[in-house]
Amino acid sequence: MSVAAALRRHGGLVALVLLLAVNVAFTPNFLQLQTLFVNISQVATIAIVALGMTLVIATGGIDLSVGAVMALAGALAPLIFGSAFGLENPTLGLALAIVLPLLAALACGLFNGLMVSVFRVQPIIATLILFISGRGIAQVLTNGNLQTFSNPAFAYLGTGRVLGLPFQGWLAVALAILLWWVVSRTLFGRYVLAVGGNERAAELAGVPARSVKIGVYVVCAVLSGLAGLVVVAINSASDAARNGNLMELDAIAAAVVGGALLQGGRAPIFGALLGAVIIQLVKYTLLANGVEDEVALIAKAAIIVGAVYLQQARTE
């Protein structure tokens, strides 16, 4: 295998090693437990959304609405456990504050899926509707206000520790294992890859392509909703304008860096996890070395284009 081919195949791992080396050499206090905790707690939300995005991309689709769904789910939770009913019945209120936002996210996914599969709207346009409106609805619900709260039980989602490491890190890993099992060991997983490989052929072979597509958008939206809850729990505050802002880019970048093909047909679940770690490390490296946020935006754009370009080269 030539060096170039090896680079393409294991580009993600090489990038990770390089990033770690650069950080160890240049970033002050990089080799500290605190750095690890910060990065794990931040990477988890990217990873959770990227897992769903990977499934959507595997069918040849794309979901631009993930950030808006995060904002919507995140806005709902404090409204529910902070309501009069939620305050009277803390346990039930807490359960509802997790279940109802996830159901709202599921409805968003259903909307996206129906638009794509039944009305045959291109995924970019179909999900663009909620990309704009979803955040608008979240802002209408909260009147655009920052909702702060103090609810230790809910905050556990974002600040809890299991075996010394942040809870949401474990959550992301557990979800990745679950989805890996779904993709590689279940009929649904096979169907997803078949639809992404060649939708027409899959349909002729008896794959229920419509339901499969609806399914991936629903899974992606529910995972986004969960990520939205985690972000709100981390901050003990919900800001509909910022929660999940530009997350679609992070998630697409993580999925593509992890090896997903935009044409569909591949679902590298652990690749998405690796991609999320790389994206997070790039962000952290720039931030920790005093690079402005705005420049970091440009760097992220360059990473996405570079990763997609390498992917295209690989398939040709």
Added chain:
Amino acid sequence: MSTLDTDAFDLRAALADGARSNGVWIALVALVAFGLLRYENFGGAYNITSFLNYNAMFILISVGMCFVIITGGIDLSVGSVAAFASVCAAYLSPYGIEVALPGGVLAGMAFGALNAFMIIAMRIPPFIATLATLLGAKGGALVLSDAQTISVDWGSNFTKLGMQKAFGVFPWTIVLTLLVVALAWVVLERTSLGRTVLAVGGGEEASRLMGLEVGRAKAFVYLFSGACAGLAGVFLASGFGAGQPLEGVGWELSAIASVVVGGTLLTGGLGSVWATVAGALLLGLVFNILNFENGRGTISLSAYWQQVVRGAFLFIVILLQARVSRARRARR
């Protein structure tokens, strides 16, 4: 409505096509009539000029988007490119409109060239390439302006563009926009470049096999969309007296909605410049009427509703279009 379809004449199909391409005009007239009857200031000179002045920016980016969508592509970067151009124009405003206007347009075209390079030479899918440009232009605008709004030079003739009227009647922005729209119509309908743009949307591979210059047509549409966004940015800076690096969020959605309302198929190969203008005016009118209703106190919608309404509007239009194109498929 312009199409390369050469099917034999079919009266029913012609009528259905007529209903679709005229639907937007009928809706526009109906909405204007509703406004005139319901609000006393609706037909006033102030409302008309401020409405046209504000929507000139959206007409421009919609017409640019129309060309991109006809080729089967998409340009998500228009909003932040306009914001970037507004910052450039504000910095150039002391040298007068002669410098600031071309400067802003060129800044927009530079991003258009970047899009074209990524899409044609690097073969990046259009939505990824233009999404990256969205980020790049936004980052660039924030770096350039230090994340501040950049006040224009009020001493020069720059603000006359957005605030004064040509021959005392129409704002300059409207006159310029009309020129651009007319030019776009001529290019699409009367030149081989325009025909190639339509052919590329109808079938890229077939166009290439026929020997058409596909790359040139695609490069043209992204450059044109960038130039339109750039000019919209100049209008923004001139009309509001400042370069605004944070403006432009959601503009791509407005533009896409306007194009689709105008009957342009999202799958490419079919589209009309004037119907797109009507689509942009229709979307603008919806907001204009909502503003009037807010003013009367019948409803009270916060600014956040704007985005929800925009999305709902696009949703309804897409549903209508999906029905039309399914009916067409069934007929064939």
